[in-house]
Structures are given as structure tokens and as C-alpha cells.
Amino acid sequence: MSTRRFTQLDVFTATPLKGNPLAAVHDADGLSDAQMAAFARWTNLSETTFLLPPTEQGADYRVRIFTPDRELPFAGHPTLGSCHAWLAAGGVARDAEEVVQQCGVGLVRIRRDGSRLAFAAPPLRRHGAVDEATLAQIARSLRIPRDAIRASNWVDNGPGWVAVMLGSRDEVLALKPDFAAMGALEVGVVAPWPGGEADFEVRAFVPTLGVPEDPVTGSLNAGLAQWLIGAGLAPSRYVASQGTAMGRAGRVFVEQRGDDVWIGGDSVAVVTGQVLL
Structure with missing residues (x-):
């Protein structure tokens, strides 16, 4: 076990406790699938995310998204909350206008609009x-x-x-x-x-x-x-x-x-x- 940075956020609100909570674990390298799943069950939030270095060209960071009982290829409030946490922790995107997240559905573009973030809706499956x-x-x-x-x-x-x-x-x-x-x-x-x-x-x-x-x-x-x-x-x-x-x-x-x-x-x-x- 090792100590890792942790952020719990409220997403889709500027007022704490009025949105959708998200747990984000930074620098999640080395954690197994089982460890991630166990921590997501323990937080018991709708989603818990794990921030990792990207493995695809063009991505600024990679995220894995877990519910209490399974991993998701994509989810919206974890995308915005994870990006907020990554930027607040010192993450620097390649592009000053957009951040590119890697997740299970591929690359997701996230636009900065002042303090608010917005993601480009992925294609419907x-x-x-x-x-x-x-x-x-x-x-x-x-x-x-x-x-x-x-x-x-x-x-x-x-x-x-x-x-x-x-x-x-x-x-x-x-x-x-x-x-x-x-x-x-x-x-x-x-x-x-x-x-x-x-x-x-x-x-x-x-x-x-x-x-x-x-x-x-x-x-x-x-x-x-x-x-x-x-x-x-x-x-x-x-x-x-x-x-x-x-x-x-x-x-x-x-x-x-x-x-x-x-x-x-x-x-x-x-x-x-x-x-x-």
C-alpha cells in the first residue's frame, strides 16, 4: 500500500452538497483492477475515478471509472470532476483551450469556459x-x-x-x-x-x-x-x-x-x- 492524493468533488454545481459527488484518486499507477473496484465499493458513490498517465497519443491524462459494482467506459460527471481534479493538482494540457481525456470510449475533448468545464458528447452507441x-x-x-x-x-x-x-x-x-x-x-x-x-x-x-x-x-x-x-x-x-x-x-x-x-x-x-x- 502507498499514500496517494485524493479529492472528493461535487459536480454540476458551484454549491457544495447540491450536485453529484465524485471520488478521484490521483497517481493511480500500480493499482490493480481489484484494488480499484474494492475502493469504489467502499466509497459507495455512483462513481469513483482513478487518474493515470495517458497511453494514447493526443491524450493529456487517462481515467478509469468505477461504480460500486462495475467499470464504465464513459460517464459524464466523472469526466468533468476528474478533469477539474487533474487541473487543480497541477495538470497541464497540451492545448490551452481544451483538455483531452482518455477513457474506455476513446478520447474525449473537454473545453474550458472560465471556471466551468464542458465535454464533447461522444457518439451514441x-x-x-x-x-x-x-x-x-x-x-x-x-x-x-x-x-x-x-x-x-x-x-x-x-x-x-x-x-x-x-x-x-x-x-x-x-x-x-x-x-x-x-x-x-x-x-x-x-x-x-x-x-x-x-x-x-x-x-x-x-x-x-x-x-x-x-x-x-x-x-x-x-x-x-x-x-x-x-x-x-x-x-x-x-x-x-x-x-x-x-x-x-x-x-x-x-x-x-x-x-x-x-x-x-x-x-x-x-x-x-x-x-x-
Whole structure:
């Protein structure tokens, strides 16, 4: 065992305790897969990341992302939080405008916008129409009538997301899912919030990751943005609210620039220190 730098952050918020927590272990060279998985189970956060030197040309650093029960090829709030932690620890990117992260889906570009970071949404691994049997299962698991689902799409960029749109923010916030009925599905729910503090309200249900509801979810919002903007259901620039039902106040800043959709948010370090691993 050796002592390594450790940062615990709150992501998609500038106010501590109002976003989505992330544990980041710096200088993780030499840790085995089993050690990383064990530490992620111990933190019991939705994700724990391990920062490593890059192995691909063009990357500034490499990150491995673990939930309490498996490794993910990509996730959004770990991307922004890990980049924030890497920069705060003295990381210097090759490009003054962008940082390039290496992870399981390849290279992910992260743009600096003042104190806020934004990642370029990776290509969707699965997209398009959701079959009727899956929609019926989603409706049962959300305990809503099938006709309450106004639109739907696969928005899988790694974790496996399938998304549905409801008619109102109140409907989204009233959901009390049946996670057993959800089975292996990872369900994102979105609804417009006309005249609100944000343009949309989002919830993310991920019982397969050992965390039934995720407070604020970058990967889901990335997939949602690609779907909603592409389908004309959202403007090219908007703000999503997430975490309200859990007492959080996450904000996700979405902007399409050319062919890229950028998913941005603030991050703040809450705990810094050392960990023995």
C-alpha cells in the first residue's frame, strides 16, 4: 500500500452538497483492477475515478471509472470532476483551450469556459426508436400509464441509457419507480419546464449500477441533448435541472456548436487529502 492524493468533488454545481459527488484518486499507477473496484465499493458513490498517465497519443491524462459494482467506459460527471481534479493538482494540457481525456470510449475533448468545464458528447452507441415491449416495461417500472410517455429514444453512449419524455416537470418529480420492474434497464426521464429556472427537468434511474437514482448525470444529459436537439424537441442551447427530487440543485449547460454537442457544468472540491491504497 502507498499514500496517494485524493479529492472528493461535487459536480454540476458551484454549491457544495447540491450536485453529484465524485471520488478521484490521483497517481493511480500500480493499482490493480481489484484494488480499484474494492475502493469504489467502499466509497459507495455512483462513481469513483482513478487518474493515470495517458497511453494514447493526443491524450493529456487517462481515467478509469468505477461504480460500486462495475467499470464504465464513459460517464459524464466523472469526466468533468476528474478533469477539474487533474487541473487543480497541477495538470497541464497540451492545448490551452481544451483538455483531452482518455477513457474506455476513446478520447474525449473537454473545453474550458472560465471556471466551468464542458465535454464533447461522444457518439451514441445505440440510438433510435424504442420497441413497444420496452416502453411498456418502462411505463410499468415508472408506475405511469403508457400514454404518459410523449416521446422516447435510445441514447446509449456507454452506460446503456434509454430515455422517455413526459408532459411536465411535475410528472417527472412525482415518479416513484418500481426498480424490480425496471430490471436491467437504465432509464432517463425528461420533461420541459416552461418559464422555470431551467428549460428541462431530468431524472436518471440506474438500479443496475447499485445506485437506484443518480443525482446529476452527464452521460444521460449528453445522450438526451443529441436526441432532443436532433429531433427539434430542444433548442441548440439550453439548461437542464437534475437532482431536485433528491434535494440537490444540479445544473447542466448544453450547447451545440457545429457538429459537437457540449455538456457543461461547474465542479467544486469538497474534500482533499490522502488515501492509503
